Amino acid sequence: MPAAAFLRLSSVKPVRIVFVGPPGSGKGTQGARVASEFRISHLSTGEMLRQLRDQSDDDCKFSSYTEGSILAPDDLMIELVAERLSLPDCQAGWLMDGFPRTLSQAQAFDGYLNHHGDQITRVIELVADADGIVKRLIERAKSENRPDDTPKNIVERLKVYRVRTKPVLSYYRDRDLVTQIDAMQDIDSVFADIKKCIARS
Structure with missing residues (x-):
């Protein structure tokens, strides 16, 4: 990242980015690239759940969460996210990948951030059509x-996303936080669009 751009970003409040998009839209891939580019933490709730699954004796329960067929309970997700955000590396900024996934999670997340004097910088919606997602x-x-x-x-996860997560976008759109990015472009084009979005935030 050019030094001037990094200094400009560092002179204001650290960026707090939320990725919203269906499974297969590239949240993980782009999240890792953005985190490296802007020197912020990439927080993947999917990875958090996989770690819980690997550490738990109840593998079946957590497998249903990691496969996306059943959404993890809100209180569990909020606890995981709050614990992760309390770590020192998140103070320089973060990108949230996979959370919030429900309206109640989004509202609880706002409450947590407000309590800590923080707020989301930008919500980036990675837009992709269902047929392209299934193929990918x-x-x-x-x-x-x-x-x-x-x-x-795949079909079940897309259904869960459509029913449970779409209202999250409406919630953030009402606050003028959402920018749409065409996730069906090639990887580099998607990344370039995301960088422009963050730079303008």
Whole structure:
């Protein structure tokens, strides 16, 4: 990142970015790139849940959360996010990948941030059509050995996203926080659009 741009970003409040998008829209891939570019923490709630699954004796329960067929309870997610945000590396800024996924989570998250004198800088919606997502996830399953990316699970995860997560976008849109990015572009084009969005925030 150019020094001048980094200094400009560092002279104001650290950026707090939320990624919202269906499974397979590139949240993880782009989140890692953005975090590296802007020197902020990439907070993946999917990764947090996978760590819980690997540490838990109740593998079946957490597997249903990590596969996306059942959303993890709000109180669990809020607890995980609050614990993660309390760590020192988040003070320089963060990008939230996979949270909030429900309206109640978004409202609780706002309450947490307000309590700590903080706020979201920008919500970035990664927009992708369903057919393109299904194709992308099936290809990913083959190349990366992702057993959770079965056609049945993909369809169910898209349904959960449409029903439970879309209201989150309406909530943030009412506060003029949402910018849409076409996630079906090539990876570099998506990244370039995201960088422009953050630089303008």
